[in-house]
Amino acid sequence: MKVALFIPCYIDQFYPQVGIATLQLLEKLGVQAHFPAQQTCCGQPLANSGCEHDALPIYKHFVETFSDYDYVVAPSGSCVYHVRKHFDKLDQTADVQHVRGAAYDLIDFISTVLKVESLPGAFPHKVGLHLSCHGQRGLHQANESEMTPVRDGQLRRLMASLDGIELTQLNRNDECCGFGGTFCVSEAGISARMGQDRVADHVLNGTEVLTGSDMSCLMHLEGIVRRAQLPIKVMHAAEILNGLTA
Amino acid sequence: MSTASRDRILAATKANKPAELPLPTVPDFGGEATAERFAAVLAGIGGTVVRMNGLGELVSTLQQLFPEARTTASPLFAASVPINAQTPTGILAAIDLTVLQGEIGVAENGAVWLPEANMMNRALPTITQHLALVLDHRRIVATMHQAYAQLPNTGGYGKFVAGPSKTADIEQSLVIGAHGARSLVVVLY
Amino acid sequence: MNHATRADKFLLDADRTTWHDETLWFVREKRDRAVYAVPEFQELRQLASDIKDHTLSRLDLYLQEFEAAAQANGVHVHWAADAAEHNAIILDIIQKQGATRIVKSKSMLTEECHLNPYLIKHGIEVVDTDLGERIIQFRDEPPSHIVLPAIHLKKEDVGETFHTHLGTEKGESDPQRLTEAARQHLRGKFIAGQVAISGVNFAIAETGGVVVCTNEGNADLGVNLAAVHIACMGIEKIIPRLTDLGVFTRLLARSATGQPVTTYTSHFTKPVAGKEMHIVIVDNGRTQQLGRPDFRASLKCIRCGACMNTCPVYRRSGGHSYDFTVPGPIGAILSPNIDMKKHASLPFASTLCGSCTDVCPVKIDIHTQLYKWRQVLGEANEIPASKKWSMKFMGRVLASTRVYGLGGQFARKALRLLPHGLTHATSVNAWAVARELPEAPKQSFREWYAKQPQPAAQPAQPKIPA
Numbered sequence: 010m011k012v013a014l015f016i017p018c019y020i021d022q023f024y025p026q027v028g029i030a031t032l033q034l035l036e037k038l039g040v041q042a043h044f045p046a047q048q049t050c051c052g053q054p055l056a057n058s059g060c061e062h063d064a065l066p067i068y069k070h071f072v073e074t075f076s077d078y079d080y081v082v083a084p085s086g087s088c089v090y091h092v093r094k095h096f097d098k099l100d101q102t103a104d105v106q107h108v109r110g111a112a113y114d115l116i117d118f119i120s121t122v123l124k125v126e127s128l129p130g131a132f133p134h135k136v137g138l139h140l141s142c143h144g145q146r147g148l149h150q151a152n153e154s155e156m157t158p159v160r161d162g163q164l165r166r167l168m169a170s171l172d173g174i175e176l177t178q179l180n181r182n183d184e185c186c187g188f189g190g191t192f193c194v195s196e197a198g199i200s201a202r203m204g205q206d207r208v209a210d211h212v213l214n215g216t217e218v219l220t221g222s223d224m225s226c227l228m229h230l231e232g233i234v235r236r237a238q239l240p241i242k243v244m245h246a247a248e249i250l251n252g253l254t255a
Numbered sequence: 256m257s258t259a260s261r262d263r264i265l266a267a268t269k270a271n272k273p274a275e276l277p278l279p280t281v282p283d284f285g286g287e288a289t290a291e292r293f294a295a296v297l298a299g300i301g302g303t304v305v306r307m308n309g310l311g312e313l314v315s316t317l318q319q320l321f322p323e324a325r326t327t328a329s330p331l332f333a334a335s336v337p338i339n340a341q342t343p344t345g346i347l348a349a350i351d352l353t354v355l356q357g358e359i360g361v362a363e364n365g366a367v368w369l370p371e372a373n374m375m376n377r378a379l380p381t382i383t384q385h386l387a388l389v390l391d392h393r394r395i396v397a398t399m400h401q402a403y404a405q406l407p408n409t410g411g412y413g414k415f416v417a418g419p420s421k422t423a424d425i426e427q428s429l430v431i432g433a434h435g436a437r438s439l440v441v442v443l444y
Numbered sequence: 445m446n447h448a449t450r451a452d453k454f455l456l457d458a459d460r461t462t463w464h465d466e467t468l469w470f471v472r473e474k475r476d477r478a479v480y481a482v483p484e485f486q487e488l489r490q491l492a493s494d495i496k497d498h499t500l501s502r503l504d505l506y507l508q509e510f511e512a513a514a515q516a517n518g519v520h521v522h523w524a525a526d527a528a529e530h531n532a533i534i535l536d537i538i539q540k541q542g543a544t545r546i547v548k549s550k551s552m553l554t555e556e557c558h559l560n561p562y563l564i565k566h567g568i569e570v571v572d573t574d575l576g577e578r579i580i581q582f583r584d585e586p587p588s589h590i591v592l593p594a595i596h597l598k599k600e601d602v603g604e605t606f607h608t609h610l611g612t613e614k615g616e617s618d619p620q621r622l623t624e625a626a627r628q629h630l631r632g633k634f635i636a637g638q639v640a641i642s643g644v645n646f647a648i649a650e651t652g653g654v655v656v657c658t659n660e661g662n663a664d665l666g667v668n669l670a671a672v673h674i675a676c677m678g679i680e681k682i683i684p685r686l687t688d689l690g691v692f693t694r695l696l697a698r699s700a701t702g703q704p705v706t707t708y709t710s711h712f713t714k715p716v717a718g719k720e721m722h723i724v725i726v727d728n729g730r731t732q733q734l735g736r737p738d739f740r741a742s743l744k745c746i747r748c749g750a751c752m753n754t755c756p757v758y759r760r761s762g763g764h765s766y767d768f769t770v771p772g773p774i775g776a777i778l779s780p781n782i783d784m785k786k787h788a789s790l791p792f793a794s795t796l797c798g799s800c801t802d803v804c805p806v807k808i809d810i811h812t813q814l815y816k817w818r819q820v821l822g823e824a825n826e827i828p829a830s831k832k833w834s835m836k837f838m839g840r841v842l843a844s845t846r847v848y849g850l851g852g853q854f855a856r857k858a859l860r861l862l863p864h865g866l867t868h869a870t871s872v873n874a875w876a877v878a879r880e881l882p883e884a885p886k887q888s889f890r891e892w893y894a895k896q897p898q899p900a901a902q903p904a905q906p907k908i909p910a
Contacts, residue, residue, distance in 0.1 A: 016890070018842070018848070020889065021852065021889045022852045022856055022888050023856075023882040023883075023885065024882065024885075024889075025885050025888055025889040026885075028889035028893075032893075044890070044893050046890060046894070047845040048845070049842045049843070049844070049845060050842040050848075052839075054838065055835045055838055055842075056815075056819075057796065057815070057818065058792075058818065058827065058831055058835050059791075059818035059819055059820075059821050059822030059827045059831075060822050060827075060832065060835035060836070060839070061818075061819045061822070062819075062822070062823065063835050063836050063838075063839035064839060066839060066840075066843035067839060067842045067843050069843075070842075070843050070844075142797035142798055142799070143798075146797065146799065146802060147798060153802055154476060155476070155479075155799060155802035155803050156479075156486065157480065158476070181469070184756055184799075185756045185797035185799065187756065188795065189794070189795030189796065189797075190795075190796075191831075192792070192795050193874075194874040194875055195448060195874075196447070196448045196451065196757070196792070197874035197875070197878075198451055198455045199451050199455065199761055199793075200795075201877050201879065202461065202760050202878075203756050203757075203760065203795075204878070206465070206760075228882055231882070232878075232879025232881065233878060233879050235879075236878055236879055236880045
């Protein structure tokens with residue numbers, strides 16, 4: 010199995026530890042992932058801003074970078090969703106179709122491709138899950154409250170398998186955090202308010218560590234936690250599953 | 256009336272519509288068609304179910320339920336105010352209690368089909384202060400699919416009535432008795 | 445003024461924003477409970493979507509079938525290309541009756557056409573009879589929600605308004621007593637009404653009848669007491685068969701408010717002897733939307749409002765922030781069709797979280813359409829020039845590995861070295877309104893990776909196409 014690591018631009022620049030944890034976690038699961046150095050970005054920030062046309066060269070660069078791999082794994086469901094759903098704008102060559110199908114969110118890859126449902130290790134903390142919309146509703150990695158009252162999903166199962174962990178029961182299990190890409194600055198007021206409300210739900214219900222599988226939402230939520238100086242630690246799921254202590 | 260607009264709208268619709276797509280067949284879905292379910296759902300939306308053994312008990316049942324009603328309208332017993340399609344609004348507006356025959360009850364939502372033929376006057380079921388619908392328990396179906404399947408047609412006017420008139424337009428606070436009947440009783444026999 | 449600016453005004457009152465959000469979330473939760481209780485709910489959504497898709501694909505034929513059936517029922521059918529024609533047709537019917545007092549039940553179409561001010565200008569008294577609509581009519585405000593028109597108001601606001609207009613006691617804010625005051629006031633209006641105007645929830649091609657759904661009973665009361673009934677509908681309200689209502693009535697109220705069905709599901713098919721019934725069929729941009737393949741599914745909307753109740757942006761910005769008759773996610777995909785320039789910011793008033801799509805009872809791909817409208821607006825240069833140019837610049841940077849790497853190093857270094865007050869100045873950095881920037885690490889992931897020993901440092905060479 011030839012697996013490439015896609016480390017989205019903001020993780021590369023601001024959260025290298027998340028990329029490292031992703032790489033090491035995959036290694037522990039027997040997967041030697043490679044990081045093609047020519048990679049940049051999936052193009053989503055441009056496309057979500059209405060500039061899909063300007064993103065096409067980025068899409069092509071992405072496909073060229075990853076077409077030789079069986080899987081492209083990223084610690085960010087939103088980027089994966091973008092590749093799968095919105096690379097329909099490219100000519101659908103064999104390479105394009107292959108890369109779109111090969112792109113996986115890390116947690117999805119572990120659950121669906123590696124078929125791992127539990128991991129060894131302990132994390133004796135009260136952990137609040139942030140279900141990112143593109144992973145949950147876009148990639149169907151978790152049940153949606155719009156459809157069913159049953160709270161289940163890939164991240165929940167993997168986290169629940171850790172010893173000593175307690176998962177926070179949130180009032181609103183899957184409301185959007187308000188990051189939304191460029192929305193976070195073009196609609197900064199609403200974005201911030203949504204993030205504050207999401208964090209407040211975690212505070213109210215006792216979250217000590219807030220985690221998720223999409224670093225973009227977590228970057229936004231961490232920014233709010235740090236501004237408000239709340240006693241919550243924000244970690245990517247890869248860090249916890251890789252055995253990092255809080 | 257502008258036939259030019261009619262023709263323009265139809266031409267634009269024809270030109271802009273997508274390629275034809277199939278019309279699905281709607282399955283029945285089954286479901287529980289019991290008086291118990293009907294009563295429970297109706298209670299949940301502010302209505303009441305009262306049972307009697309047969310139409311012979313209707314007057315005594317109503318007297319127990321509405322001892323205060325002075326003006327009554329109904330084709331089902333000797334009511335105090337005669338009503339027909341031409342009855343002036345002023346008389347309709349003074350009716351305390353109207354009792355009409357319902358045709359079909361829907362267990363999933365507590366609705367009762369009330370056709371124009373059973374209303375005496377189209378305005379009566381809404382303008383009356385209180386409404387009682389008499390329903391044969393054998394006419395309860397599970398779902399709206401089954402209810403519509405049983406309707407031969409909807410006549411000139413007809414409606415499903417599910418509970419009393421209500422509103423939540425002020426702060427989402429539920430208030431029973433907006434413009435229509437303040438209470439709804441279904442008398443099942 | 446764009447959506448963000450109007451939203452910021454709403455957000456200034458933080459407590460009220462919390463209340464608005466929680467009130468609508470409460471409605472969303474009621475919807476969830478109603479949906480969970482119907483095992484076939486997802487199948488019903490698919491059926492509703494398919495029936496609507498089919499109807500749009502034969503819409504011209506169904507409109508003619510409907511017209512012929514309605515005329516056979518003794519109903520007058522009128523066609524209006526736009527809002528002006530719609531309003532003129534209605535005024536003409538009213539004037540032919542010599543009527544001056546109109547009662548109206550809820551119709552978003554008449555809001556869209558600005559019928560009320562038009563009739564008032566021509567000396568007609570128009571009374572909105574839905575309680576929420578009456579409240580905002582007194583206040584001279586547009587509705588902020590299509591199902592809950594006065595949801596932006598608190599009971600104290602309503603008490604104040606009723607004190608002024610209905611003479612209720614000052615300080616009275618009990619919903620029960622305020623509703624009773626409105627009931628008494630509106631009874632008089634119903635009894636005096638000469639012409640009743642209603643909207644249409646469903647128009648059945650097979651029977652020529654229209655269906656109006658209310659909880660208050662105001663449509664039934666108004667229509668059945670007046671001499672003339674005028675029902676106004678957009679061309680998209682058509683459904684083929686009476687039995688299709690089995691699907692739609694099971695979805696509508698559950699999606700809208702969590703009720704199993706609306707209190708009244710009223711079928712108006714023929715006028716009573718001696719009275720008149722008119723139906724006005726309106727285009728006003730709908731045929732144009734039908735011609736846009738990416739956006740025509742928006743015409744499947746049954747106006748339940750579920751996308752508003754679930755939308756995290758709508759709940760925190762209020763309906764008026766959209767400045768369009770239909771607010772929220774569905775409004776954001778309908779409005780650019782009407783005026784792309786004026787409503788250019790609405791498709792961007794979303795995180796694209798997709799919850800709207802998942803609650804939509806007719807499965808409109810709302811969040812995908814929001815994304816696609818953004819592209820249309822971008823191509824049409826209806827997005828801010830600064831955004832457009834920065835995205836062009838980003839496109840060049842991110843298509844090149846080398847330029848990207850250099851830019852990242854520079855940005856992180858700048859973040860580390862510049863003072864917090866400068867990097868977090870909200871005048872230049874909207875992120876910093878409520879958020880800290882990430883702490884810039886000394887090295888990026890790729891810099892770390894390059895220093896790792898074998899085998900990680902020797903990735904397989906990706907294929908570079910010629």
